[in-house]
Amino acid sequence: MQPSGETITQDCFDCPIRHRAVCARCETEELNLLEEIKYYRSFEAGQTVVWSGDKMDFVGSLVSGVATLSQTMEDGRTQMVGLLLPSDFVGRPGRIGSPYDVIATTDIVMCCFRKKPFEAMMQTTPHVAQRLLEMTLDELDAAREWMLVLGRKTAREKIASLLCIIGRRDSALRMNARSRSLAFDLPLTREAMADYLGLTLETVSRQVSALKREGVIVLQGKRHILVPDLDRLMEEAGDDSDGGLLV
Amino acid sequence: MQPSGETITQDCFDCPIRHRAVCARCETEELNLLEEIKYYRSFEAGQTVVWSGDKMDFVGSLVSGVATLSQTMEDGRTQMVGLLLPSDFVGRPGRIGSPYDVIATTDIVMCCFRKKPFEAMMQTTPHVAQRLLEMTLDELDAAREWMLVLGRKTAREKIASLLCIIGRRDSALRMNARSRSLAFDLPLTREAMADYLGLTLETVSRQVSALKREGVIVLQGKRHILVPDLDRLMEEAGDDSDGGLLV
DNA sequence: CGCAGAATTGATACATCTCAAGCTGGGTGG
DNA sequence: CCACCCAGCTTGAGATGTATCAATTCTGCG
Numbered sequence: 001m002q003p004s005g006e007t008i009t010q011d012c013f014d015c016p017i018r019h020r021a022v023c024a025r026c027e028t029e030e031l032n033l034l035e036e037i038k039y040y041r042s043f044e045a046g047q048t049v050v051w052s053g054d055k056m057d058f059v060g061s062l063v064s065g066v067a068t069l070s071q072t073m074e075d076g077r078t079q080m081v082g083l084l085l086p087s088d089f090v091g092r093p094g095r096i097g098s099p100y101d102v103i104a105t106t107d108i109v110m111c112c113f114r115k116k117p118f119e120a121m122m123q124t125t126p127h128v129a130q131r132l133l134e135m136t137l138d139e140l141d142a143a144r145e146w147m148l149v150l151g152r153k154t155a156r157e158k159i160a161s162l163l164c165i166i167g168r169r170d171s172a173l174r175m176n177a178r179s180r181s182l183a184f185d186l187p188l189t190r191e192a193m194a195d196y197l198g199l200t201l202e203t204v205s206r207q208v209s210a211l212k213r214e215g216v217i218v219l220q221g222k223r224h225i226l227v228p229d230l231d232r233l234m235e236e237a238g239d240d241s242d243g244g245l246l247v
Numbered sequence: 248m249q250p251s252g253e254t255i256t257q258d259c260f261d262c263p264i265r266h267r268a269v270c271a272r273c274e275t276e277e278l279n280l281l282e283e284i285k286y287y288r289s290f291e292a293g294q295t296v297v298w299s300g301d302k303m304d305f306v307g308s309l310v311s312g313v314a315t316l317s318q319t320m321e322d323g324r325t326q327m328v329g330l331l332l333p334s335d336f337v338g339r340p341g342r343i344g345s346p347y348d349v350i351a352t353t354d355i356v357m358c359c360f361r362k363k364p365f366e367a368m369m370q371t372t373p374h375v376a377q378r379l380l381e382m383t384l385d386e387l388d389a390a391r392e393w394m395l396v397l398g399r400k401t402a403r404e405k406i407a408s409l410l411c412i413i414g415r416r417d418s419a420l421r422m423n424a425r426s427r428s429l430a431f432d433l434p435l436t437r438e439a440m441a442d443y444l445g446l447t448l449e450t451v452s453r454q455v456s457a458l459k460r461e462g463v464i465v466l467q468g469k470r471h472i473l474v475p476d477l478d479r480l481m482e483e484a485g486d487d488s489d490g491g492l493l494v
Numbered sequence: 495c496g497c498a499g500a501a502t503t504g505a506t507a508c509a510t511c512t513c514a515a516g517c518t519g520g521g522t523g524g
Numbered sequence: 525c526c527a528c529c530c531a532g533c534t535t536g537a538g539a540t541g542t543a544t545c546a547a548t549t550c551t552g553c554g
Contacts, residue, residue, distance in 0.1 A: 069391075071391070071392075071395045073399065078399070079395040079399045081391035081394050092384055129373075132380060133379060136380065136383045137339055140386055140387050143387060143390040144316070144329070144347070144390065146394060147393060148318045148326040148328065150398045150445065151445025152320065152326045152445055198397065
């Protein structure tokens with residue numbers, strides 16, 4: 001089943017992810033080249049953007065919404081291996097198919113580049129390749145942090161860690177000053193959270209309830225989270241308080 | 248405590264990792280540039296190459312031996328997040344410190360590049376940057392595979408998966424024809440295996456014993472592994488039989 | 495209103511951890 | 525050359541955290 005993405009258009013110069021995506025370092029000249037090979041596609045919440053093993057004839061950036069990368073074993077066990085937020089890159093230059101399912105968890109818009117010409121640009125315009133390397137290294141760091149979560153943290157710490165990660169990325173995206181408190185919408189169902197954390201959805205539900213009961217978080221509806229004290233949450237996540245930022 | 252690496256020298260042209268490391272794509276000209284900024288260091292089994300948080304004034308390639316990247320929580324829980332085999336790259340251009348401990352698990356030799364000049368080369372010689380991007384993308388894929396192992400596999404599947412990974416990389420390195428059987432040395436202690444897999448060393452020991460008892464593997468001593476039937480082992484690992492190779 | 499997907503809650507099962515005791519093999523010093 | 529030592533490993537018994545199975549209860553929406 002092919003996803004039925006709709007086509008829309010937009011100018012790179014007032015693109016909301018202009019300064020964070022793979023095109024972040026591009027000059028006017030290079031942006032013009034990108035404009036020629038790009039097209040937009042939208043997907044609805046729940047739609048599969050690419051199936052694991054399928055041919056992918058594009059790479060691209062997530063412009064808005066949230067998507068996930070996940071792997072499924074033959075017996076159905078699923079592990080999320082990537083959480084794609086606006087500005088994140090999808091696909092790998094030089095590779096034919098996707099080893100993962102890419103699924104929209106909210107309505108999303110993607111800025112796609114035709115693969116062949118994009119790969120050609122990788123050779124000729126260093127700014128694209130440089131930025132992609134930088135982003136890939138960041139993703140690798142995030143994956144390694146995630147591995148610590150999966151391998152060594154308790155269910156409660158896992159939930160707290162996930163809330164920290166989403167909250168941090170959300171406030172970075174909106175360029176909020178960092179304050180002690182924090183509020184954001186959870187873009188994931190309990191099941192998706194479970195797939196992120198290597199838990200069952202029941203365990204996720206129980207631990208979220210526990211954090212709520214103890215006042216670490218406040219729920220407004222099922223999905224809107226309010227964190228009155230971010231340090232408290234980070235303590236629950238088992239992280240060092242400094243956040244370990246080394247540039 | 249600074250590691251007391253000894254200095255040795257070698258010519259790039261008969262370097263054992265010449266065709267797989269970050270320098271793989273370099274021409275003679277570029278290799279000469281690299282030769283100027285490189286130096287070798289050796290570390291003994293058990294030595295810490297870099298401490299988490301410490302300044303790193305080099306990046307480099309692992310020439311021989313095995314090293315690990317790991318993260319430790321305040322209470323001592325440890326998760327390995329990288330297993331470094333010959334030709335793997337250590338360090339991140341543009342970053343001052345290491346967020347991970349780098350530890351030699353066997354005697355190792357590293358080919359180090361002074362960071363500043365290496366970063367300069369990244370800008371000027373596209374072949375280095377291209378190869379590094381390729382290697383980083385491969386590592387990201389490996390990390391994602393590993394996340395599935397950590398999040399969703401049983402202890403027995405974890406052990407089988409680890410044996411597959413080490414066996415596969417070992418035979419790739421020695422360019423063996425792929426046969427049904429396989430033999431290799433485990434470069435990791437039971438504890439290191441536990442840190443890799445998010446288990447305790449006791450559980451590792453029990454599962455290794457179980458696989459041995461059932462004839463999936465044959466142990467010669469504690470560390471030498473013989474896999475009579477690789478397909479059988481991959482079945483135990485819960486992987487698809489094809490190995491999921493998508494280039 | 496009433497349905498369906500999402501989430502919560504409860505009771506029980508089970509895999510892995512924890513704590514504890516012993517084993518093994520290679521190196522060392524007497 | 526042997527006895528000892530010790531890190532690495534194995535094995536056992538019991539504790540515990542999370543999964544599993546099974547009901548309800550929310551919540552948004554046609």
